[in-house]
Amino acid sequence: MPPPASTTPAVTVENLTKVFKAGLGKAPFTAVRDLSLTVNDGEVYGLIGPNGCGKSTTMKAILGLVTPTSGRTTVFGKSSTEVESRRDVGFLPENPYFYKHLNGFETLLFYGRLCSMSGAVLKDRAKEMLAITGLEDAADRRVSGYSKGMLQRLGLAQALLHRPRLVVLDEPTAGVDPAGSRKIRDLILGFKEQGITVLVTSHLLEQMQEVCDRIGIMAHGQMVREGHLDELIAVENETELVLADASPELLAEIRALVESKGQGAKVVRSGHPRTTLEKLFLEVAEK
Numbered sequence: 071m072p073p074p075a076s077t078t079p080a081v082t083v084e085n086l087t088k089v090f091k092a093g094l095g096k097a098p099f100t101a102v103r104d105l106s107l108t109v110n111d112g113e114v115y116g117l118i119g120p121n122g123c124g125k126s127t128t129m130k131a132i133l134g135l136v137t138p139t140s141g142r143t144t145v146f147g148k149s150s151t152e153v154e155s156r157r158d159v160g161f162l163p164e165n166p167y168f169y170k171h172l173n174g175f176e177t178l179l180f181y182g183r184l185c186s187m188s189g190a191v192l193k194d195r196a197k198e199m200l201a202i203t204g205l206e207d208a209a210d211r212r213v214s215g216y217s218k219g220m221l222q223r224l225g226l227a228q229a230l231l232h233r234p235r236l237v238v239l240d241e242p243t244a245g246v247d248p249a250g251s252r253k254i255r256d257l258i259l260g261f262k263e264q265g266i267t268v269l270v271t272s273h274l275l276e277q278m279q280e281v282c283d284r285i286g287i288m289a290h291g292q293m294v295r296e297g298h299l300d301e302l303i304a305v306e307n308e309t310e311l312v313l314a315d316a317s318p319e320l321l322a323e324i325r326a327l328v329e330s331k332g333q334g335a336k337v338v339r340s341g342h343p344r345t346t347l348e349k350l351f352l353e354v355a356e357k
């Protein structure tokens with residue numbers, strides 16, 4: 071059971087604007103324009119949008135890595151300008167960099183020390199995170215030999231090491247194959263179970279659909295749609311009825327019933343629901 075959620079939002083972004091200065095003679099570039107959003111404690115919030123729409127810049131502002139041109143951001147009620155606001159935050163950047171000569175275990179010890187962890191507590195936690203992320207067997211191997219999926223999972227282990235209440239994940243499954251992506255998806259769902267708030271971006275929309283409670287869609291630096299996933303993707307005037315083992319006779323009867331008593335309702339389509347290419351890939355690959 072996750073711990074009870076706090077009423078203080080995990081993240082607030084209030085009227086954030088970020089203008090990057092360009093080189094001499096070039097016009098400044100507005101990467102984020104008057105953006106506002108709230109991530110509630112305990113939820114998984116997905117930020118999606120085309121390349122260059124300002125997702126990473128927004129995340130960096132929340133983490134205090136980018137100074138807003140105007141507006142403000144907070145983490146658990148503290149301004150992102152305060153170092154203290156980052157104490158309970160873990161971050162997986164878009165392309166995490168690790169020292170190639172260290173092995174997985176040493177990498178986590180290195181990051182743990184940066185978070186003021188030490189001794190047996192750090193060692194035990196590093197081992198625990200390697201186990202949770204499925205890297206136990208690779209703990210002694212140099213990071214230079216890790217696959218893309220393993221590196222992303224090591225990045226997640228690093229982000230979670232100091233038991234943060236919020237994790238910010240910038241494209242955690244970028245370049246990872248479907249099976250590896252699924253592992254990462256399951257890890258994110260596990261974080262949510264523990265009551266950890268997750269702010270995540272990804273271009274893999276199907277996966278976002280599987281993990282996110284709420285979604286914000288950005289375009290050209292602005293929020294263009296935001297809401298609970300179920301509400302955003304529900305087709306309001308359609309109702310789905312999925313039958314197993316229905317005979318052709320039963321289907322004909324249902325059609326006839328809709329035609330005679332439907333009062334304007336009609337069957338829009340009927341046929342076999344399709345699986346997704348991802349599910350098919352995993353089924354076949356796992357076999």
Ligand SMILES: Nc1ncnc2c1ncn2[C@@H]1O[C@H](COP(=O)(O)OP(=O)(O)OP(=O)(O)O)[C@@H](O)[C@H]1O
Pocket residue numbers: 090091099100101119120121122123124125126127128164
């Ligand atoms: N330090 C910077 N200086 C100048 N321009 C920048 C800087 N950082 C980002 N930008 C520009 O701001 C815009 C938004 O970039 P950002 O990385 O936030 O987009 P994104 O939505 O995360 O994109 P992607 O999906 O490709 O990761 C882009 O046009 C980018 O080139």
